[in-house]
Amino acid sequence: ERTASVSGSTSTDSDRTPVRVDSQDSQVSDTETITDGHRWPRQNSLSMREWDIPYDELQIGDEIGAGRFGKVYRGYWHGDVAIKVLNMEYVNDEKTLEHFKMEVSTFRKTRHENLVLFMGACMKPPRLAIVTSLSKGNTLYTLIHLRKDKFNMNKTTIVAQQIAQGMGYLHAKGILHKDLKTKNIFLENGKVVITDFGLFSVTKLCHGNRKGDSLGIPPGWLCYLAPELVRSLHAHQAHNEDLAFGKASDVYAFGTVWYELLCGEWPFKGQPPEAIIWQVGKGMKQPLANLQASRDVKDILMLCWSFHAKDRPDFIRLLNILDKLPKKRLARSPSHPIHLSRSAES
Ligand code: ADP
Numbered sequence: 035e036r037t038a039s040v041s042g043s044t045s046t047d048s049d050r051t052p053v054r055v056d057s058q059d060s061q062v063s064d065t066e067t068i069t070d071g072h073r074w075p076r077q078n079s080l081s082m083r084e085w086d087i088p089y090d091e092l093q094i095g096d097e098i099g100a101g102r103f104g105k106v107y108r109g110y111w112h113g114d115v116a117i118k119v120l121n122m123e124y125v126n127d128e129k130t131l132e133h134f135k136m137e138v139s140t141f142r143k144t145r146h147e148n149l150v151l152f153m154g155a156c157m158k159p160p161r162l163a164i165v166t167s168l169s170k171g172n173t174l175y176t177l178i179h180l181r182k183d184k185f186n187m188n189k190t191t192i193v194a195q196q197i198a199q200g201m202g203y204l205h206a207k208g209i210l211h212k213d214l215k216t217k218n219i220f221l222e223n224g225k226v227v228i229t230d231f232g233l234f235s236v237t238k239l240c241h242g243n244r245k246g247d248s249l250g251i252p253p254g255w256l257c258y259l260a261p262e263l264v265r266s267l268h269a270h271q272a273h274n275e276d277l278a279f280g281k282a283s284d285v286y287a288f289g290t291v292w293y294e295l296l297c298g299e300w301p302f303k304g305q306p307p308e309a310i311i312w313q314v315g316k317g318m319k320q321p322l323a324n325l326q327a328s329r330d331v332k333d334i335l336m337l338c339w340s341f342h343a344k345d346r347p348d349f350i351r352l353l354n355i356l357d358k359l360p361k362k363r364l365a366r367s368p369s370h371p372i373h374l375s376r377s378a379e380s
């Protein structure tokens with residue numbers, strides 16, 4: 035009798051149930067949330083409440099740092115947590131709050147080893163905050179650019195595989211990261227933990243970027259931006275529109291992370307923003323002549339940095355490629371730097 039009732043209900047439901055949007059376009063996360071809301075408005079608002087943390091319950095400790103967001107504090111809420119308090123000075127309208135809630139709602143859909151654990155959020159203005167687990171390790175940014183650690187090819191590959199796994203999961207869930215960079219990737223005892231996915235629009239809203247007289251580009255951000263984003267930067271400034279993020283722009287950013295792991299520096303190092311914007315917008319890439327790495331390793335860069343978004347691989351394909359890289363047994367030195375590892379192939 036079960037089958038009968040199921041088939042009975044499907045024939046009527048199928049007319050009403052909206053089609054789930056799974057397209058490759060940049061609005062995936064937003065559309066999906068809206069679709070969810072449309073489908074189960076009650077369930078949606080109930081589960082939102084479940085993630086609401088009363089601000090008073092948080093014990094806020096030392097400031098860890100400040101980003102585009104506002105500030106990040108060490109804190110305590112049923113254990114050690116990181117608390118991102120959004121700087122809402124510039125915005126106090128309903129629309130922004132809705133936007134924030136929507137981005138938080140993408141957060142609660144994530145459960146993956148390589149993604150930071152979302153614990154909840156304070157959603158009563160003016161106290162807007164996001165609570166996640168506290169990462170005890172260092173960011174790849176700190177390891178690569180400040181501590182100047184050298185990553186051998188094996189470690190580089192293992193780290194990249196974990197990033198690709200976390201990112202592949204996000205994309206499968208219809209979530210775009212929009213701000214993948216070494217500052218948002220922690221390494222804790224060899225395990226990669228990615229943070230700050232899907233929050234870019236809110237952070238942008240918070241910081242009143244639009245009133246700046248220059249482009250207001252934070253250092254070390256530009257080289258993660260795919261050509262289509264770099265090209266829409268001007269339009270964005272003029273019309274205050276959203277940047278054209280997509281899955282492929284996350285892949286471009288992954289390419290830059292791969293480059294940093296390999297070279298220990300950023301592409302277009304030392305060049306002024308205008309020069310980088312001009313080159314990337316025209317489809318020019320950081321030359322790899324001085325990078326002593328195998329063809330396969332360089333090919334990953336070239337693929338991820340493809341000028342046309344459609345030519346960039348997805349994370350499933352990247353995982354495949356990474357898995358096929360020759361695995362060097364650590365015969366010589368466990369900390370063998372990458373620029374000496376040319377012989378890995380031969
Ligand atoms: P950015 O990512 O550009 O550095 P953020 O506002 O995201 O700016 O972070 C500010 C500071 O807080 C950074 O030093 C970052 O490493 C740290 N931070 C962010 N999230 C966490 C976390 N979950 N655990 C520990 N430190 C964190």
Ligand code: MG
Binds near residue numbers: 101217218229230
């Ligand atoms: Mg961050």
